[in-house]
Amino acid sequence: MSRIYHSSHIFKACVFAVLSVILSGCATTRDISPESSIHYDASYDFADKKKIVNHLSTSLMQFVDESSVRPTLISYGIGNQTSEHINTGGISDDIRLVLVQSGRYQMINEAQRSNINTETDYQQAGNVAISQRIQQGKQLGADFVLAGTLRSIVKKQPRQIRFNKKKLVYYTLNLELTDTETGAVAWADKVEIARESSQPIIGW
Amino acid sequence: MPATLSAFKALLWLVALTVLSGCTTSGVMQQAHWQFLSGDTAAAVSTLGGSDQVARKDRLLYWLEKGMYLHYAGDYERSSQELLKAAEYIQQSDYISLTSEARELLANEWASSYRGEYSEQLWVHSILMMNFLHMGRYDSAAVEARRALEVMDSRTEVLKPDYFTRALIALSFEAAQQANDAYIVNRKLADDSKTNALDAVLFKQASTLGFASDAVELKKRSNNAELNTSSNVAVLFIAAGQVPQKFSGSLITSDVTRLAFPQYAFAESRPEPLSVLVNGNPCNCSAISSDLGELVSASLNKRGVSLATKSLIRAAAKDAVADAAADADEIVGELTRLLLFALEEADTRSWRSLPRHFTMIRVPLPSSDTIQTLQISRGTQTQTLTIEPGNQGLQFFSLLPQQFVN
Numbered sequence: 089m090s091r092i093y094h095s096s097h098i099f100k101a102c103v104f105a106v107l108s109v110i111l112s113g114c115a116t117t118r119d120i121s122p123e124s125s126i127h128y129d130a131s132y133d134f135a136d137k138k139k140i141v142n143h144l145s146t147s148l149m150q151f152v153d154e155s156s157v158r159p160t161l162i163s164y165g166i167g168n169q170t171s172e173h174i175n176t177g178g179i180s181d182d183i184r185l186v187l188v189q190s191g192r193y194q195m196i197n198e199a200q201r202s203n204i205n206t207e208t209d210y211q212q213a214g215n216v217a218i219s220q221r222i223q224q225g226k227q228l229g230a231d232f233v234l235a236g237t238l239r240s241i242v243k244k245q246p247r248q249i250r251f252n253k254k255k256l257v258y259y260t261l262n263l264e265l266t267d268t269e270t271g272a273v274a275w276a277d278k279v280e281i282a283r284e285s286s287q288p289i290i291g292w
Numbered sequence: 293m294p295a296t297l298s299a300f301k302a303l304l305w306l307v308a309l310t311v312l313s314g315c316t317t318s319g320v321m322q323q324a325h326w327q328f329l330s331g332d333t334a335a336a337v338s339t340l341g342g343s344d345q346v347a348r349k350d351r352l353l354y355w356l357e358k359g360m361y362l363h364y365a366g367d368y369e370r371s372s373q374e375l376l377k378a379a380e381y382i383q384q385s386d387y388i389s390l391t392s393e394a395r396e397l398l399a400n401e402w403a404s405s406y407r408g409e410y411s412e413q414l415w416v417h418s419i420l421m422m423n424f425l426h427m428g429r430y431d432s433a434a435v436e437a438r439r440a441l442e443v444m445d446s447r448t449e450v451l452k453p454d455y456f457t458r459a460l461i462a463l464s465f466e467a468a469q470q471a472n473d474a475y476i477v478n479r480k481l482a483d484d485s486k487t488n489a490l491d492a493v494l495f496k497q498a499s500t501l502g503f504a505s506d507a508v509e510l511k512k513r514s515n516n517a518e519l520n521t522s523s524n525v526a527v528l529f530i531a532a533g534q535v536p537q538k539f540s541g542s543l544i545t546s547d548v549t550r551l552a553f554p555q556y557a558f559a560e561s562r563p564e565p566l567s568v569l570v571n572g573n574p575c576n577c578s579a580i581s582s583d584l585g586e587l588v589s590a591s592l593n594k595r596g597v598s599l600a601t602k603s604l605i606r607a608a609a610k611d612a613v614a615d616a617a618a619d620a621d622e623i624v625g626e627l628t629r630l631l632l633f634a635l636e637e638a639d640t641r642s643w644r645s646l647p648r649h650f651t652m653i654r655v656p657l658p659s660s661d662t663i664q665t666l667q668i669s670r671g672t673q674t675q676t677l678t679i680e681p682g683n684q685g686l687q688f689f690s691l692l693p694q695q696f697v698n
Contacts, residue, residue, distance in 0.1 A: 167431060167468075167469075168431045168432075168434075168435060169431075169434065169468075169470060170435065170438070171435055171438035171439050171442065172435065173376070173432060173435050242442070287387070288387065289387055289388055290387065290388045290390060291387045291388070291389060291390070292389065292390055292391055
């Protein structure tokens with residue numbers, strides 16, 4: 089009898105231990121490829137950014153011939169008209185990087201204008217030898233303005249008896265090159281991403 | 293003897309449950325609230341410290357209160373950080389939690405995590421919009437505007453009368469140069485609120501967007517009066533009073549059964565009329581207000597059926613537990629019944645640092661190369677603001693109740 093009682097206790101302890109291990113979970117970390125496409129929910133993530141940058145930068149590079157004169161571009165950023173706090177600066181920075189590396193465009197660094205002015209003023213104030221001072225008035229004028237808008241349409245499943253709630257998100261990013269001389273849109277393209285996510289209504 | 297032991301165990305379990313249910317917010321939150329009420333917002337922020345100081349179930353309240361204290365203190369960056377955490381928490385809590393439901397069934401609603409009234413879930417975005425507008429981050433303000441619209445769409449019947457937030461949504465779109473969205477929201481707001489306070493804004497937006505027939509109609513509606521369409525506008529966000537607090541109401545259905553439900557200590561209130569002088573001249577300003585007391589009370593009433601149902605189920609469950617304990621041992625049964633009776637307590641948690649009224653005033657400014665002054669008077673109290681020359685477009689100011697001085 090005593091042995092049975094003892095075994096029962098051991099069995100309970102084992103069950104408890106197994107449950108503890110299962111419930112505690114194991115903290116893990118792993119590297120994943122930046123090229124992989126993993127979505128935890130329907131919202132914007134790094135895979136979307138990669139898709140947008142790849143599509144638009146490829147399209148922009150096809151706009152000019154390798155042999156033609158390199159047009160000068162200035163980027164005025166991408167407006168965020170979604171319902172998520174998305175840093176669209178990351179998209180425009182990556183597109184700029186691809187364009188600069190391709191050698192087909194010259195990009196004006198608008199963000200550094202104030203710093204350039206500070207540096208030039210410093211040099212012209214007599215702190216730098218005349219021979220080493222940069223010449224003013226030689227900055228490039230932009231041939232085109234690069235700007236765009238990221239928009240989203242979110243549709244949630246209406247309230248009804250169900251176990252999961254579904255959400256549809258449709259993102260579209262329109263990018264344009266506007267000729268600074270004529271004001272005409274010289275090039276335009278867009279990327280579309282549509283995704284559905286489902287989440288349980290009941291949980292722990 | 294084994295039956296008595298089981299009943300004793302059940303009693304111990306109930307005592308533990310009582311302790312765990314904790315029918316009060318944490319001491320830190322209470323102390324911070326008193327400091328806030330006495331006007332020491334900096335001390336209130338400092339008292340709150342890190343979010344680990346409060347129980348997980350009150351984490352939302354922590355972010356809401358701290359975000360509001362920081363908003364009042366003019367620290368819009370940190371206020372936004374706290375309120376964005378609150379917004380994310382609300383979004384993630386949008387499911388039925390079995391553990392919370394079980395806790396509520398056995399103890400009371402205090403035992404589960406606070407998720408905010410519908411109106412509070414909307415105002416997270418309202419305060420965030422104001423913060424982002426103050427910081428000049430107009431795209432982010434517009435993001436919050438869209439999120440606020442999502443919340444409004446999900447609870448239209450309760451939140452539709454929040455004219456202040458609706459005007460704020462339109463303003464955020466306007467600041468982010470999303471004129472079409474701003475016009476749509478303003479147009480609906482003007483129709484619902486039956487006000488002509490937005491005629492000048494609507495006229496300007498309709499003209500800009502090329503909606504010629506709308507512009508003509510608006511001009512006619514204002515009896516062809518001169519509509520001030522100045523591009524330089526000072527926008528005042530004025531907070532007044534304090535939002536009503538919840539208290540616990542109860543209904544004793546028998547000697548041993550009590551149903552508790554939250555209520556708002558709600559009395560009708562109107563904000564004192566405001567007058568604005570621009571450089572000493574009367575201003576033809578438009579004002580839009582919301583009574584947060586009415587809205588939060590309507591939000592609670594909307595949950596009334598669900599709250600009453602839960603209370604009834606809980607009462608039945610508690611009766612069953614007490615009866616089972618009494619079957620084993622009469623004394624333990626009675627003690628259990630008493631304990632469960634005492635445990636029935638309404639959840640009176642709420643976002644307490646909100647004002648009672650929010651008013652938005654648009655003040656068109658004349659072009660000027662000199663400093664301009666705005667004098668805003670409420671009753672015998674006056675607040676003066678100065679606007680530096682060269683400031684163009686929309687400029688935002690927040691005025692708190694304590695900023696009005698005699």
